Amino acid sequence: SNNATIRPCHGIILLYSINSRWSFHDVSRTCRQIPLDAKQNPRLVFVLVGMKSDEKSTREVSSEEGLALAADLGCKAFFEASAKSGENVDAAVFAMVRALRQ
Template identity: 40%
Template sequence: MEAAGCRYQFRIALLGDAAVGKTSLLRRYVAGAPGTPAPEPGFDCAPTVGVEFYSRAMQLRAGLRVKLQLWDTAGHERFRCITRSFYRNMVGVLLVFDVTNRKSFEHIQDWHQEVIATQGPNKVIFLLVGHKSDLQSTRCISVQEAEELAASLGIAFLETSAKNNYNVDLVFNTLTDAIQQALQQGDIKLEEDWGGVRIIQIPKAPCRKQQSGSCQC
């Protein structure tokens, strides 16, 4: 249960081949935060070099306040040695493929296995994401095929499109809800030397003083 004046931080990574749209998906999600301007329709992103970081605060249905620390990883093989070093400190992973790119789909099991091989005592929550669902005329991975892969890995599957803003919030909400549930069930435990889940102290509001000088807290 959340302590007063605290909230959780969940560290989540997006993994997948280069050009599957991980950065576009992240930027669309972060732009959906209140007060943040939306990206231009059809926006494109330059390839990620190494790892980039994003964040968004949210409140779950149970009232839990959560800050998502989102790690955008490069999909090119030459950056894999960099991204692998972060796997152990992740509590959630979005495995992203492009529904128009069969190789990106076939490589999902490799990405999944890489994380499993570096996994510590805590459970990592995965979600399979079929991106660019707006490109129906050129897709080569069916929903059924993706669902079968997800079932074989024991994880859930969702399709999304950053261009159309389809299921973008749902993808991150689904993963975050699953992390919260695993945390409540004891499958995930807080550890000092693990960065997947952290408790963040929220500063208290300053006291209001009356004219007499007494503090009204």
């Protein structure tokens, strides 16, 4: 079950593609399926990352929508990142580590 998988976690980095509205909705749907008792754990940290920030010309999801979803899901941080260029990849991981250390 999801609960058995999530329970031992301390942090989850949620990813979607900025050029895929489907992936944006899917990450929201996936997060909402996490069992309530896991979400209510104050030590469980979420970071939301919109990937493929290097492909702005095919963007389907605005930065503002990503930021709003991060707030709605209770994420500790939001980034747009690119695996291709490396932009904000380290920053997202470091934000997770900082939040876990608090």
